[in-house]
Structure formats: C-alpha cells, structure tokens
Amino acid sequence: MDEAVKFHFVVDGNDFTSAGQASVQIKKNLRQLGIAPEIIRKVSIAMYEGEINMVIHAGGGEADVLIYENRIEIILTDNGPGIANIDLAMQEGFSTAPDNIRSLGFGAGMGLPNMKRYTDAMQIDSTFGKGTRISMTVNL
Amino acid sequence: MKIAQIKELLDAEIVCGEDMLEREVYSACGSDMMSDVLAYVKDQAVLLTGLVNTQVVRTAVMMDMVCIVFVRSKVPTEEMVELARESGLVLMKSRKRMYEACGKLYSHGLNENGNCYG
Ligand SMILES: Nc1ncnc2c1ncn2[C@@H]1O[C@H](COP(=O)(O)OP(=O)(O)OP(=O)(O)O)[C@@H](O)[C@H]1O
Ligand SMILES: [Mg+2]
Numbered sequence: 590m591d592e593a594v595k596f597h598f599v600v601d602g603n604d605f606t607s608a609g610q611a612s613v614q615i616k617k618n619l620r621q622l623g624i625a626p627e628i629i630r631k632v633s634i635a636m637y638e639g640e641i642n643m644v645i646h647a648g649g650g651e652a653d654v655l656i657y658e659n660r661i662e663i664i665l666t667d668n669g670p671g672i673a674n675i676d677l678a679m680q681e682g683f684s685t686a687p688d689n690i691r692s693l694g695f696g697a698g699m700g701l702p703n704m705k706r707y708t709d710a711m712q713i714d715s716t717f718g719k720g721t722r723i724s725m726t727v728n729l
Numbered sequence: 730m731k732i733a734q735i736k737e738l739l740d741a742e743i744v745c746g747e748d749m750l751e752r753e754v755y756s757a758c759g760s761d762m763m764s765d766v767l768a769y770v771k772d773q774a775v776l777l778t779g780l781v782n783t784q785v786v787r788t789a790v791m792m793d794m795v796c797i798v799f800v801r802s803k804v805p806t807e808e809m810v811e812l813a814r815e816s817g818l819v820l821m822k823s824r825k826r827m828y829e830a831c832g833k834l835y836s837h838g839l840n841e842n843g844n845c846y847g
Contacts, residue, residue, distance in 0.1 A: 606808070609787040616791070630793055634767055637791045641784070691762075694780045694788075699764035706768070 593655040593662075594622065600640055602649020605693065611652050612637035622656065624729070631707040631727050632661050638700040639665040639723055645690055646670070647721060663708075663725045671717040679705065679713075730754050730839050732796050732819050735775060738833045739798060739823040745810050746819030752795055757839050759800075759831045763788045775839075777830050781805055786812045786820075795819065800827045 596618055598611035616633040624632075636652065643650035647669020655662040672678045679701050686696030705711050708725040715721040733750040736743060743750070752773075759777035760766050766776060766788055775796040776789050781803045789797050790812070796819040799805060805813070805820055813820045823830055 606783050609784060609791075613787060613790060626793065630770065630791070633791045634770070637787065638764065638767060693782060694761055694763040694778075694784055697762040697764045699762070699768050703764060703767050 593657050595656075596654045598652040598654075600643050600649050600652055602644055602647065605644060608641050608644040609637050612640050615654050618654075619656075619661075624656075624661075628661070628727060628729060632663065635704045635707045635725050635727070636663050636665075638704050639663065639725070641695060642700050643667045643669070645686060645695060650720075657729075659729050660709075661727045661729065663727075665723045666720065667722075668720040671719055671721055672713065672715040673717050675713050675715060730834070730837065732775075734837070735796065735798065735834065735839075736821055738837055739821070739825055739830050741798060741821040741823040744799075744805055744820040744822060745814050746796070746817070749795070749817070749819050752819070754795055754839065757831070757834050759827050767792065775834075777827060777834075779803055779827055781809070783809055783812065785809070786816075786818065789813075789818055790816045796821070798823055798830065800825055800830050 612633050619629045647667035650667030653664040677683055681702045682698040684696045684698035690696045709728045710726040712724050732752050754773055754775045756771035756774045758766055761778055761780040763784055774794045776794050777798045777800055778785055779800050786809045799822040802822055802824045
C-alpha cells in the first residue's frame with residue numbers, strides 16, 4: 590500500500606450550527622495540497638452530506654480522509670441508530686428527518702444519493718441499533 | 730450576468746462582498762432545501778434562498794458558488810457573514826419573494842445553463 594496523507598475529524602453531534610466544519614477544513618487542506626478544483630468539490634460535497642447526516646441522524650461521529658497518489662478516501666463512522674434498510678435509504682426522496690430538520694433546510698432525502706453521485710465508489714456498512722460506517726472513494 | 734446586475738434586477742442590498750460585484754455568474758438556483766442545491770453543481774452559480782442559517786453559506790462554499798441572495802428580506806447572522814467573507818462570497822438581501830426573484834433573473838438571460846427551481 591502506498592503512503593497516505595491523513596486527516597481526522599471529530600464531528601460534534603450536539604451542534605447543528607457547526608456541522609460541516611470538517612468539510613470546510615478538508616476543502617482548505619486539499620487546496621493546499623494542489624488537488625484539482627473539480628475533485629475538491631466532489632470530495633467536499635460528499636463529505637459535507639455525510640457530516641450533516643451524522644449530526645442529524647446519528648448524534649455525531651468521526652471523519653477520516655486519506656489521500657493516496659491515485660485516489661481520495663473518505664470514511665465516516667458513527668455509533669448512531671444505524672440504517673434499517675440501506676436500499677430504501679439510498680432512494681432519492683427517502684428521509685426519516687423530522688419537520689424541525691426540514692425547516693433547517695435538510696431532510697429532502699437527497700444526501701446519500703448525492704454522496705453516490707459525487708464519488709466513484711461508495712460502501713455503506715450499517716448495523717441497526719449499533720452504528721454506520723460509510724466509505725467513499727474519489728479517483729484522482 | 731454580473732453580480733451588480735443581479736443586485737439591480739432584484740433591487741437588493743449588499744450585505745458583504747461589495748468589492749466583487751463585477752464577477753460573472755453563469756447559473757442560478759433557488760431552493761430552501763440544501764441537499765437539492767447540492768445535487769446540481771454548476772459553475773459560478775448564485776443561490777437564491779429564503780433559508781437563513783450557517784448551513785446555507787457552507788452549502789454555497791462546498792459548491793464554489795459566488796453569491797447568495799436572501800429573498801423576502803431575510804437577514805443573515807453575523808456568523809454567516811463572517812464565513813462568507815472568509816470564503817469570498819457575496820451576500821445580498823432582496824425584498825422580492827422567491828418566485829419573482831427567480832423569474833426576474835431567468836427572464837434577463839440567466840437561463841442558458843442555469844436551472845432555476847424551487
Ligand atoms: N449516519 C446515519 N445514521 C443513521 N441513519 C442515517 C444516516 N445517514 C442517513 N440515514 C438515514 O437514511 C435516510 C436518507 O439519508 P439522506 O441523507 O439521503 O436524506 P436525509 O438526510 O434525510 O435528507 P437530506 O440529505 O436531503 O437533507 C435518512 O433520512 C436516515 O433515515
Ligand atoms: Mg442527508
């Protein structure tokens with residue numbers, strides 16, 4: 590395995606206002622590393638959606654970003670309630686978000702489909718009642 | 730379309746980014762649902778929204794947008810303004826409602842590659 594540049598973030602689940610800070614930071618980091626703007630945009634949108642999901646649906650979690658020579662990997666892990674039906678959750682428009690979240694601008698059921706759209710590979714491992722791990726890859 | 734023209738058309742007031750009014754905008758989208766916005770990446774876009782919270786600015790930052798218009802005279806918070814300044818985003822507020830604001834921009838040519846929805 591080639592050596593990776595790594596970034597680690599703790600995503601606070603109690604503060605909706607600060608959700609997305611890790612994604613803003615990773616955007617800066619990738620820019621400093623000289624990664625192409627279209628790649629940065631894909632990575633940051635996918636991570637942002639995942640970060641918001643961890644805050645809204647899972648009480649927070651952790652994010653790791655690994656930059657290899659030929660790809661960027663984003664790994665999001667949480668100890669939230671898990672996703673009961675992953676196929677259903679992946680459908681555009683499916684959301685269990687309550688009304689108060691919708692009034693904050695989220696809960697359209699577009700986050701997971703967006704994460705898939707902007708990445709080259711995505712895998713969801715979720716145990717109902719235990720937590721969720723989502724790994725995404727963007728090729729360079 | 731220049732940001733200055735958007736300001737004119739929408740009779741808007743600049744909240745921050747006065748020095749960037751000459752920048753070009755190529756597309757627009759209007760929505761209060763951030764994941765809907767995040768689904769359609771366009772270059773140098775303007776976001777029209779009636780939603781006011783930090784995530785609106787973060788969403789625009791993630792998308793490399795250049796400008797956010799708050800419709801119905803919504804006022805962004807200080808934290809939002811700070812984040813926008815840091816990221817080089819223009820913020821403005823207009824008294825117009827979403828439908829009219831989108832219609833104005835669309836009918837003045839911000840439609841070629843843009844999608845104005847919501
Ligand atoms: N980390 C997670 N832990 C538990 N459930 C999740 C998690 N991420 C997503 N889900 C579930 O999958 C559903 C679909 O997620 P998705 O991100 O597509 O939509 P949303 O978050 O509800 O709305 P949007 O992303 O459009 O704001 C969520 O409503 C939720 O039930
Ligand atoms: Mg989501």
